[in-house]
Amino acid sequence: MAMFSLLRRYPALRWLWLIQLVSMAAMEMSGPFWTLHLQQHSGLRGTALSLFSALVYAGPVITAMLCTPLWGKLGDKTGHRWMLLRALAALVLTQAWLAICTDPFWIAAIRLLQGAIAGFIAASQAYGSGITQKAQRQPLMAALQVATAAGSVLGPLAGGLLYGQLGLAAVNWLAAALCLLCIPAAWFCLPDIRPPARSLTSVHEPQQPQTAWQWRDSALPGLLAGIVLIQSAKTLPQSYFALYVSEVLHQDTRFTGLAYGLTAAGLCLAAPLWADAFARWNQAQIRQRLVLLCLASATLMLVQSLWLTPLVFLTCRLLWGVLLGALLPVFYSLISAGSPHSAQGLALALGNSAAKAGALAGTAAGALMMLLIPLHALFYAVAAAYLLTAVCLLYLPVVQISDEEQQHLHFS
Structure with missing residues (x-):
């Protein structure tokens, strides 16, 4: 590799x-x-x-x-x-x-x-x-x-x-x-x-016009909204996860650390595999897979909430990480492929800002839900967030690139 x-x-x-x-x-x-x-x-x-x-x-x-x-x-x-x-x-x-x-x-x-x-x-x-x-x-x-x-x-x-x-x-x-x-x-x-000294050529190099990067008829706003949604759903349980494991599941901190780490392990192991898979799919298939991934995440949250056995709970955490290994890298790759070369830095910076905004929104919403929803039911709210994301992705313009450009997508 x-x-x-x-x-x-x-x-x-x-x-x-x-x-x-x-x-x-x-x-x-x-x-x-x-x-x-x-x-x-x-x-x-x-x-x-x-x-x-x-x-x-x-x-x-x-x-x-x-x-x-x-x-x-x-x-x-x-x-x-x-x-x-x-x-x-x-x-x-x-x-x-x-x-x-x-x-x-x-x-x-x-x-x-x-x-x-x-x-x-x-x-x-x-x-x-x-x-x-x-x-x-x-x-x-x-x-x-x-x-x-x-x-x-x-x-x-x-x-x-x-x-x-x-x-x-x-x-x-x-x-x-x-x-x-x-x-x-x-x-x-x-x-x-x-850092290298700036050359005279770069100083006098004319600036390329940015008019080609139009927000109207562009997939960028939809991609940014999609990133906010998936990051919000991902970080929603962070504020109360340790309390949930301790007070609802009656497990110790070693179990909390294991469950927390398994999600990251699944993401780490699955991301390269998702990269190869998404590189073979066209834009219609990409939207379909994104929706299916959100629905699968919602299902895992529902199964996790049932607390069948510790093994089932930990398996759900691992599989959720596997799904997370696909979502955010795909959105970043679509932003990169759908933006002109002269606007790559700005487009990807907007993507990163959207990810932070989503993380903040999810964390704040999770803390607020601790006041409004019983602790044992909080993961049902995460499932609902993924269902909402899946519905939104059906209508957001998250893909708008030609099939010829599709072969240049990289998901890393």
Whole structure:
């Protein structure tokens, strides 16, 4: 596979892949347990618990969405290796601060700060792009995505084991230590790649007109709306998942970490297979498959809500991850294929913004539903969200490219 040949060719990319794996695993260790921690150690209940859960989960997404472009612009001037080191140092400091903090106001504030000053994934992608050729960007992004997904599997598993024995403070201390170990690895093993000076040709190059990229009769608005919908449904249960496992299923934190990680494992394993499949389908088949994937996700949420056996619940979590491995990459690929070359950056940036907006909407809706719906029935709401998404995809203009362009689609 191109991904493995790329890692073999560039030693720096192997180190970058390993650093991203370790740092992302460290950050995911505490992910499933914040609401449970706030309830057990801060005495929060009802509205207060919902509010602080939303701040802890959604706050870093908001601040990252606002601040990451600023760090990226600075990295273009100073070199993205320095942004990697800065982001790792920020993760060390904020995780250590969270380890010694018990006040819910400070926990929420630190999480907001963490989102604003970290931005490791964007820096990693930019650094990798600086040492590879344009033709190698797809396997590069695939490799970094696999590292992130693998970290999302390993982190909750380790976090669940440690949280059950020593609590969340120990989890945050370990996360800080792992990020600290990544700093010397990045310092000594990643060469400093300086941004190239802008040539006179690029300075005087005439700007291409953007009139060809019309919103009317374009699939882009539908694609962005589709991303918001699927990301909202995906993140809807995040605010209450740990509470659901603890109070409804009566399982311990190790089970929570396993269930949380299995979804990421399914996504990681299935994404390359979905890529090959979607590359063979025409635009009508793509819309049909997207709708079927949403219906299948709704079915899994309904089966999961029945709590037949622990094995059935965990199987549903794994299969849901398999389905998630298809949805978002397909939308990004359609955005790329349906936009002119001169607007690729803007189009994909809009796609990423839509994904963050969907994640925020889902997290906020999940926190609100904790007040309105009994805890044991909350996953029925997730099933309803996927049914709504399936209906919307029947009417949204999510595909509008020629069959000739279809052969150039890449889903990585």
